[in-house]
Amino acid sequence: MLRISQQVYDAIRQHGEETWPHECCGVLLGRFTTDSGAMINDVEEAIRAGNTRTDSAHNRYNIAPRELVGIQRSGRNRGLEVVGFYHSHPDHPALWSPTDFAEAHWLGCSYVITAVEKGSARQTNSFLLTGDTEERKAFEYERIEVTGQLEPGLETESEPVS
Amino acid sequence: MKIEIPTTLRAYTGNQAVVTIQAATVAEALNRLTGLYPEFKKHLHTPDGKLRSFVNLYLNDQDIRYLPGREETQVRDSDTLSIIPSIAGGG
Numbered sequence: 001m002l003r004i005s006q007q008v009y010d011a012i013r014q015h016g017e018e019t020w021p022h023e024c025c026g027v028l029l030g031r032f033t034t035d036s037g038a039m040i041n042d043v044e045e046a047i048r049a050g051n052t053r054t055d056s057a058h059n060r061y062n063i064a065p066r067e068l069v070g071i072q073r074s075g076r077n078r079g080l081e082v083v084g085f086y087h088s089h090p091d092h093p094a095l096w097s098p099t100d101f102a103e104a105h106w107l108g109c110s111y112v113i114t115a116v117e118k119g120s121a122r123q124t125n126s127f128l129l130t131g132d133t134e135e136r137k138a139f140e141y142e143r144i145e146v147t148g149q150l151e152p153g154l155e156t157e158s159e160p161v162s
Numbered sequence: 163m164k165i166e167i168p169t170t171l172r173a174y175t176g177n178q179a180v181v182t183i184q185a186a187t188v189a190e191a192l193n194r195l196t197g198l199y200p201e202f203k204k205h206l207h208t209p210d211g212k213l214r215s216f217v218n219l220y221l222n223d224q225d226i227r228y229l230p231g232r233e234e235t236q237v238r239d240s241d242t243l244s245i246i247p248s249i250a251g252g253g
């Protein structure tokens with residue numbers, strides 16, 4: 001399961017809206033924890049990364065390894081680890097593609113995908129990369145728990161009380 | 163030298179984020195690392211012994227593929243080698 005605050009969740013979705021019709025990408029820093037035996041990738045921060053695939057940014061993303069080394073190091077200095085990554089699918093469903101799977105190599109990490117339709121973020125899904133080696137890896141759909149949601153009645157879009 | 167281990171491979175280095183190794187070259191450092199942690203080898207190399215194409219090696223923020231000596235590049239104790247699997251996708 002992926003656990004993420006409303007603020008960070010909104011931030012990664014907003015990133016996808018900003019870069020539409022191109023793909024956005026970034027790194028999720030946090031902690032690997034467990035709750036009643038269940039593995040949880042607990043996200044603390046989302047760090048925006050540049051998409052190096054300027055040749056095909058509408059349907060490809062790539063984070064420069066050097067940028068990733070820097071993000072990993074800055075996280076470690078604050079006690080945070082790389083627990084996952086996110087990217088957007090402009091005008092495409094929030095499901096992993098064969099390319100996403102072929103190029104996913106961080107076993108145990110979460111890969112979060114947000115569908116962005118005509119500039120508006122729609123569905124966000126998370127897939128955990130499971131398996132103990134590259135040859136036996138698999139994507140498993142995982143639940144996203146969004147924490148710290150606004151109290152009902154405080155939401156800006158709630159019905160006015162008559 | 164120091165070798166930085168990505169979270170995804172830390173289970174194979176006794177949960178250490180950084181491993182300190184005495185070595186003269188990058189190749190020697192990697193050999194010592196996999197000697198210390200044999201389980202690590204299959205994540206670094208393909209079954210036929212080649213460095214996996216998606217595993218990037220950065221020596222002090224320089225991609226070793228672009229260093230003249232590549233894996234035979236000489237290293238010092240103060241150097242840091244980062245093992246960093248690539249992040250990409252699409253669709």
Ligand SMILES: [Zn+2]
Binds near residue numbers: 088113251
């Ligand atoms: Zn994708």
